[in-house]
Amino acid sequence: MWKTILRRVLLMIPQLAILSVIVFVFGQMMPGDPFTGLITPDMDPLVIEEIKEKNGLNEPIPVQYKNWIVKILRDGDFGRSYTYKMPVATLIGERAKNTLWLSLLTLILTYLIAIPLGIYSGRYQNSHLDKAVIVYNFVSYAIPSFILALIFLLIFGYRLGWFPTTGSVEIGIPKGTFAYFRSRLHYMILPAITAAILRTTGTIQYLRNEVIDAKTQDYVKTARSKGVPTNKVYTHHIFRNSLLPIAAFFGFTITGLLSGSVFIETIFSYSGMGELFITSINSRDYAVMNTLVLLFGFLTLTGSLLSDIIMTIVDPRIRIE
Amino acid sequence: MSFLEINDLKVHFPIRGGFFNTIQEYVYAVDGVTFFIEEGKTYGLIGESGSGKTTIGKAIVGLEEPTGGEILYHDKPLGSRRARKKVGYNKEVQMIFQDVLSSLDPKKRIRDIIAEPIRNHEKLTDEEELEKILTLLNIVGMPPDALYRYPHEFSGGQRQRIGVARAVALNPKLIVADEPVSALDLSVQAQILNFLKKIQKDFNLSYLFISHDLGVVKHMCDYIYIMHRGRFVETGTRDDIYNNPQHIYTKRLIAAIPEINAENREEIYKNRIKVEQEYREKESIFYDKNGKVFDLVQISGTHYVAIKSKEDLKNVENNIA
Amino acid sequence: MGNEKILEIKDLHTAFRFQDEYFDAVDGVSFSLHKNELLAIVGESGCGKSTIANSIVGLHDKNFTRVSGEIIYNGKNIANYSEEQFNEIRGKEIGFIFQDPLAALNPLHKIGKQIEESLIYHTDLDKEQRHERMLQLLDQVGIVNPKRTANQFPHQLSGGMRQRVVIAIALSCKPNIIIADEPTTALDVTIQAQILDLLTELQNEINAGIILITHDLGVVAQMANRVAVMYAGEFVEVAQAKELFSNPLHPYTRSLLQSIPQSDLVEEELHVIQGMVPSLKNLPRKGCRFAARVPWISESEHEENPVLHEVSKDHFVRCTCWENFHFENEGGC
Numbered sequence: 001m002w003k004t005i006l007r008r009v010l011l012m013i014p015q016l017a018i019l020s021v022i023v024f025v026f027g028q029m030m031p032g033d034p035f036t037g038l039i040t041p042d043m044d045p046l047v048i049e050e051i052k053e054k055n056g057l058n059e060p061i062p063v064q065y066k067n068w069i070v071k072i073l074r075d076g077d078f079g080r081s082y083t084y085k086m087p088v089a090t091l092i093g094e095r096a097k098n099t100l101w102l103s104l105l106t107l108i109l110t111y112l113i114a115i116p117l118g119i120y121s122g123r124y125q126n127s128h129l130d131k132a133v134i135v136y137n138f139v140s141y142a143i144p145s146f147i148l149a150l151i152f153l154l155i156f157g158y159r160l161g162w163f164p165t166t167g168s169v170e171i172g173i174p175k176g177t178f179a180y181f182r183s184r185l186h187y188m189i190l191p192a193i194t195a196a197i198l199r200t201t202g203t204i205q206y207l208r209n210e211v212i213d214a215k216t217q218d219y220v221k222t223a224r225s226k227g228v229p230t231n232k233v234y235t236h237h238i239f240r241n242s243l244l245p246i247a248a249f250f251g252f253t254i255t256g257l258l259s260g261s262v263f264i265e266t267i268f269s270y271s272g273m274g275e276l277f278i279t280s281i282n283s284r285d286y287a288v289m290n291t292l293v294l295l296f297g298f299l300t301l302t303g304s305l306l307s308d309i310i311m312t313i314v315d316p317r318i319r320i321e
Numbered sequence: 322m323s324f325l326e327i328n329d330l331k332v333h334f335p336i337r338g339g340f341f342n343t344i345q346e347y348v349y350a351v352d353g354v355t356f357f358i359e360e361g362k363t364y365g366l367i368g369e370s371g372s373g374k375t376t377i378g379k380a381i382v383g384l385e386e387p388t389g390g391e392i393l394y395h396d397k398p399l400g401s402r403r404a405r406k407k408v409g410y411n412k413e414v415q416m417i418f419q420d421v422l423s424s425l426d427p428k429k430r431i432r433d434i435i436a437e438p439i440r441n442h443e444k445l446t447d448e449e450e451l452e453k454i455l456t457l458l459n460i461v462g463m464p465p466d467a468l469y470r471y472p473h474e475f476s477g478g479q480r481q482r483i484g485v486a487r488a489v490a491l492n493p494k495l496i497v498a499d500e501p502v503s504a505l506d507l508s509v510q511a512q513i514l515n516f517l518k519k520i521q522k523d524f525n526l527s528y529l530f531i532s533h534d535l536g537v538v539k540h541m542c543d544y545i546y547i548m549h550r551g552r553f554v555e556t557g558t559r560d561d562i563y564n565n566p567q568h569i570y571t572k573r574l575i576a577a578i579p580e581i582n583a584e585n586r587e588e589i590y591k592n593r594i595k596v597e598q599e600y601r602e603k604e605s606i607f608y609d610k611n612g613k614v615f616d617l618v619q620i621s622g623t624h625y626v627a628i629k630s631k632e633d634l635k636n637v638e639n640n641i642a
Numbered sequence: 643m644g645n646e647k648i649l650e651i652k653d654l655h656t657a658f659r660f661q662d663e664y665f666d667a668v669d670g671v672s673f674s675l676h677k678n679e680l681l682a683i684v685g686e687s688g689c690g691k692s693t694i695a696n697s698i699v700g701l702h703d704k705n706f707t708r709v710s711g712e713i714i715y716n717g718k719n720i721a722n723y724s725e726e727q728f729n730e731i732r733g734k735e736i737g738f739i740f741q742d743p744l745a746a747l748n749p750l751h752k753i754g755k756q757i758e759e760s761l762i763y764h765t766d767l768d769k770e771q772r773h774e775r776m777l778q779l780l781d782q783v784g785i786v787n788p789k790r791t792a793n794q795f796p797h798q799l800s801g802g803m804r805q806r807v808v809i810a811i812a813l814s815c816k817p818n819i820i821i822a823d824e825p826t827t828a829l830d831v832t833i834q835a836q837i838l839d840l841l842t843e844l845q846n847e848i849n850a851g852i853i854l855i856t857h858d859l860g861v862v863a864q865m866a867n868r869v870a871v872m873y874a875g876e877f878v879e880v881a882q883a884k885e886l887f888s889n890p891l892h893p894y895t896r897s898l899l900q901s902i903p904q905s906d907l908v909e910e911e912l913h914v915i916q917g918m919v920p921s922l923k924n925l926p927r928k929g930c931r932f933a934a935r936v937p938w939i940s941e942s943e944h945e946e947n948p949v950l951h952e953v954s955k956d957h958f959v960r961c962t963c964w965e966n967f968h969f970e971n972e973g974g975c
Contacts, residue, residue: 007342126705218745221701226760226811227733230725236759240750316795317749369830370801476918506686506857506919511901511912518911533830536860540903540912577835579860581902583887586864593835 001312001319005305012301016294023293024065027286068290079287083279088287092273092295096258098168099265099272102195103257105188109196114203119242121204122211123234133204141201149194149267156190163190166269191268195261199253203246210242217241240314247314251306255299323357324395324494325381325414325527330354331389332376350376352551352613353390358495361521363528365542367535367574373551374531378497381529382416412442415488419500421480425472431458431483432468438490453490460520461486478509482516489520495527502537514541535578539563544623547571552614554607557624567626567634569607573600606633648818648851649675649698654711654721656690656697658922664708665922667693669875671711675819675851680842682854682862682883685872686898688919691855695821697721698853699736700728715819734764737812737850739841741824743804747796753780754792757810764815779810784840802833809841816848823855838865859902863887868956871895874920874931877950881957891953891964893939894932900969913969930961938970939963 052058059067071077078088121133140148157165163186164170170183214220215238223237224230262274269275273292280288311318333347351373358364368374379385381392383405392399394413399405415438418424425434435454439445445453455465461482472480481501488496498517502510514537520526532538538545545562547555547570555568566572576596580589607628608614617625620634628634654671657664668690675681683691696702697709700723713721720731732738740746747756754776761772780788783806796804805825812820822841826834838861845852856862862869862883869886871879871894879892890896900913917935920926926934930944948961 216703218740218742219748222738222740222746222756222808222811223748223759224701224729225699225732225738227729227731227763228759229729229763236751237748241748315750317797369832507859507898507901508686508915511903512914514903515911515914535831536903573832577831579835579838579858579864581860581863581887581899581904583863583866583883589864590839 005309008305008308012298015301016297019297020069020290020294021065023290023297024068025061027290028061028064030284068287078291081280081285081288083283083285083288088291091288092276092291095271095273095276098270099258099261099274101184102188102192102261102265102270102272103254105185105192106195106199106257106261107254109192110199110203113196114200115207115243115246117200118204118207119211119234119239122208122215122242123238125208125212130208133208137201137204140197143198145194145198145263146267148198149191149264152190152194153267163187165190168270168272187270191261191264191270194268195257195264199257206245207242210245211238214238214241244311244315247310248307250310251303251308252300253303254306255303258299323359325358326393326396327354327356327358327377327381327390328393329390330377330380330387330392332373332380332385333388349551351380354546354548354551354553355390356546356553356556358527358529360494360527361525362544363521363530363542365538365545366529366531366548367533367538367545368548369533369574372548374548375499377548378416378499378529378531381495382414382497383411384416412438412491413494414497415491415493415495416497416499417481417484417488417501419503421477421484421504422472424484425480427472430469430471431463434472434483435487435490438487442491457486457490460489460523462516476509477505478512481505481509481513485513485517485520489524489526492524493526495529497529497531499531500533501530503532503534510537517541535574547574550612550614552627553617553625554614554627555625556617557621561621561624565624567620567624568628569596569600569603572596646677647674648677648715650712650714651694651698652712652714654694654697654713655709656693656702657708657710659706659708660923665925667875667922668697669925669927671872671875671877673870673877673880675853677818677851678845678849680845680852680854680865680867682856682866682869683872684856684859684862684869686857686919688922689872690875691872692823695738695823695853695855698819698821699732699738700725701738729763733760733811733817734815735817736819736821737815737817739805739808739812739820739822739825742828743801743808744796744828746808747804749796751795752792753794753796753799753807757792757807757814760811760814775814776810779814780807782813782844783807783810784836785810801829802836805829805833805837806840809837809844813844813848816850818850820845820850820852821855822852824857825854826861827856827858834861841865859898871898874925876931876960877958878932878960879958880950885954885957889957891957891959892932892961893936893964893967896967897935897969916970930963932961933963936963936967936970939967943967 057064068079071079076089078092080086081088081091084091117133117136121127121130124130153165156162168184168187169180170187173180173183220233220237223233228236258273261272262278264270265272265275266278273295276288277292279285280292330351331349331353332351333349335344336346336348337343338345354377356364366374366377376385380387383399383402394408394410397404397408399408399410405411432451432454435457436450439450439453454468458465458467463479463482463486467475467483472483475483501517502513505513517528518541521528528541530538530541539559542559544558545556546553547562547568549570555562555566555571562571563575566575573596576593609629615627615629617627618631618634619625620631626634651674652672654668655666656668657666671690671694673681683694685691693702698713700720704725709721711721712719715731715735720727723731747753754773757776757779758772761767761775765772767775776792777788780791785791785803785806791799791803791807796807799807820841825841826837829837841852842865854862854865866883869881869883870877871886871892873894879886879890879895886895887899890899897913897915901915903912915935916937920931920934925931929946930948933939933941933944943963943966945962950958950960951962953959
């Protein structure tokens with residue numbers, strides 16, 4: 001198994017290399033550059049030209065690519081953000097921390113809501129609870145994420161004032177204190193709940209189907225024929241088998257969350273990676289943009305590996321050698 | 322005259338593993354079998370699950386690439402896809418399956434299902450095509466209103482007829498029938514078997530009948546091949562195999578068939594136990610050190626047995642007698 | 643064969659719900675099972691034979707099924723027991739063996755755990771004793787290395803081994819009744835023979851009565867003491883096995899036996915039963931249900947409300963149409 005993991009990790013290198021080329025080339029093909037936004041009627045085009053020259057933006061693309069990669073590999077230097085005027089690594093590092101915490105909370109909330117609902121609606125198929133869950137699922141599936149986010153913002157943020165509406169932590173609280181931690185949590189809850197509700201749909205639907213399916217499986221019949229009490233049939237036999245597909249997607253879910261909270265972070269002005277990604281694209285902040293895409297690519301590959309590893313742990317039928 | 326010759330056919334499946342995912346080992350699914358097929362005859366391929374009988378069928382219709390040996394069609398080798406196409410082989414050899422429902426596209430109407438091979442191989446106008454399909458439906462005893470219905474609307478026996486209609490659409494010479502009646506009830510099975518025999522006469526078809534049911538094979542086949550561990554252990558006419566079995570594996574198979582006769586149960590049981598014991602004791606005569614089946618040795622005009630040497634066979638007989 | 647009756651079923655009706663209507667899949671079946679007896683219920687798919695099995699131990703989905711009639715076990719009618727009440731009996735006094743042993747075992751649990759599970763609910767054994775008993779059971783069903791097998795998962799075993807494990811589960815609490823629903827259909831013939839031998843051997847040890855559900859007349863001929871032939875929800879013929887195979891009477895039994903490919907005359911056509919098995923919704927609820935399959939037999943030959951007649955000792959045949967029955971090509975007689 002370790003061999004396979006190592007092989008998969010090594011395989012990531014060429015995959016990421018190809019991705020880096022694509023990202024870089026497409027980035028350059030976008031109209032404009034980091035300094036287009038600076039052009040004003042009273043600015044001398046020559047000055048801009050000079051800045052571009054200084055930043056190496058007039059070199060041919062292959063040369064620029066080479067410079068970029070060499071720096072990364074030699075110095076671990078991902079470049080500087082033109083917009084934020086700081087090293088990309090530091091910038092992303094800070095944002096990643098925010099996103100990580102938000103993702104974690106979202107994940108926990110998602111499963112806290114989805115697993116019981118999925119299991120119960122599957123177990124008590126066609127009951128009132130089941131029907132309610134189906135309605136909930138339709139609504140959470142159909143509603144666009146920004147609408148839900150705006151509604152929540154409006155109600156819980158502005159009307160009720162329970163939660164802050166922008167940012168990731170209250171300014172002025174010293175890091176490392178309990179108050180700081182509490183404030184972080186306070187800022188995270190609303191975006192996390194919104195994201196969680198949007199993510200429950202798939203999990204509930206999957207789980208419900210799995211449970212309904214498992215109920216008719218022969219091994220469940222065997223368990224019943226052994227005289228295993230109904231509740232134990234669910235906890236010992238149906239539950240674990242039904243969770244397999246959820247576990248199989250777990251790796252993708254995590255990495256999906258890390259890279260995919262663009263809407264939520266933007267709407268709640270929560271300074272995470274998703275929000276950073278949008279800003280970097282808008283401002284043609286190549287260094288940030290490219291690094292983020294590479295990071296997302298890396299996360300996706302890791303996610304698929306992680307999913308495979310999880311599968312071998314939870315399902316004895318699957319062994320990666 | 323034989324029109325299809327199979328010489329020393331081998332199908333080995335690689336098992337991959339290790340760091341570079343290289344081939345570590347092979348599964349010898351089919352390991353050197355030789356036989357031929359004559360016009361208008363039925364050949365039975367008998368074996369237990371995993372014996373390689375289905376793999377032979379698949380190799381013959383080109384669904385599985387042979388690892389070694391050759392298949393000669395009218396003395397021309399069929400090495401590649403192109404070679405098969407050139408001699409019109411794909412038209413001449415068709416397959417019907419055990420699980421008919423999954424071999425029929427559920428979203429297609431019967432008309433399109435049967436028309437598929439015709440459209441691939443022949444250029445007919447719409448009217449000609451329709452006429453041909455109606456004739457085919459008539460041959461397999463299905464009403465014309467079946468044309469515009471879907472596979473799930475039919476019973477198992479009817480679906481198998483549709484499968485046969487599709488297989489005979491191009492007037493093939495050989496139909497490879499992989500467990501065509503195993504999933505059917507007795508009364509339906511009888512219907513299909515009678516019907517297969519009837520169209521054999523009408524079209525001068527040959528069948529390669531793959532089955533684990535010795536009763537069905539006995540009823541259908543002129544010539545029988547018993548398979549074990551990817552090789553033939555005994556081949557011969559129906560009479561050779563059922564009335565004069567020589568290989569211990571054949572004897573064991575025949576002894577295990579439950580007879581439809583409740584009278585002499587005790588004898589049948591005792592005989593089975595005796596053969597089982599013999600199977601354990603005489604293994605070295607019929608299998609080499611690695612458990613591989615020996616090459617076939619001719620013991621009469623049509624009867625071949627896989628054994629180390631003829632002398633051994635005589636010894637066995639003397640011992641038993 | 644001990645003559646002690648251990649199960650009696652009287653006028654069992656099991657109905658399935660479609661939309662809001664119930665249709666009887668088992669339509670008035672009565673029989674009894676004795677100690678150490680093997681009763682085979684044989685019939686084609688959809689005839690209701692598995693439904694009987696499921697009804698006896700309450701394994702069907704209660705939301706879509708209605709059971710009426712009496713299932714008398716131990717002097718009590720268990721037909722409408724609740725799930726909790728059934729759990730007291732299932733696994734302890736009635737063991738169940740399934741058709742597909744791979745599907746019947748939980749893929750995520752080790753073999754040992756799956757066998758021990760019923761011991762948890764039905765015995766006072768502690769953990770170690772359960773483990774001991776489990777190894778003993780594996781040994782009993784002919785598993786060569788019980789310790790190793792106990793630690794394996796179902797997918798790591800061969801089909802025959804899996805079915806042995808399923809049998810070990812069914813026998814774990816020495817039940818009085820074993821219900822085997824097509825126990826060897828998924829297995830190769832040689833394995834089938836071994837499993838059936840094992841089953842009879844173990845039956846003799848614990849004196850259990852077995853209800854064997856199957857479509858395979860060969861298995862029935864070799865195994866059963868008594869046979870019930872089932873068609874469209876009803877028993878059409880019940881007799882001792884030897885009697886049934888040497889003297890089959892009901893047209894359905896005779897037709898089935900005729901359609902088995904076994905004769906040495908290859909040119910001979912197999913007998914085909916005309917028409918199709920009617921679907922549950924379209925079952926004729928009046929008259930002889932087999933009448934439509936033998937249209938050359940005149941209506942007057944059939945009984946108006948066919949019942950099982952005891953035509954000789956312990957040989958029961960439904961309807962009167964068997965008396966002058968002939969196959970179509972034989973001409974009238």
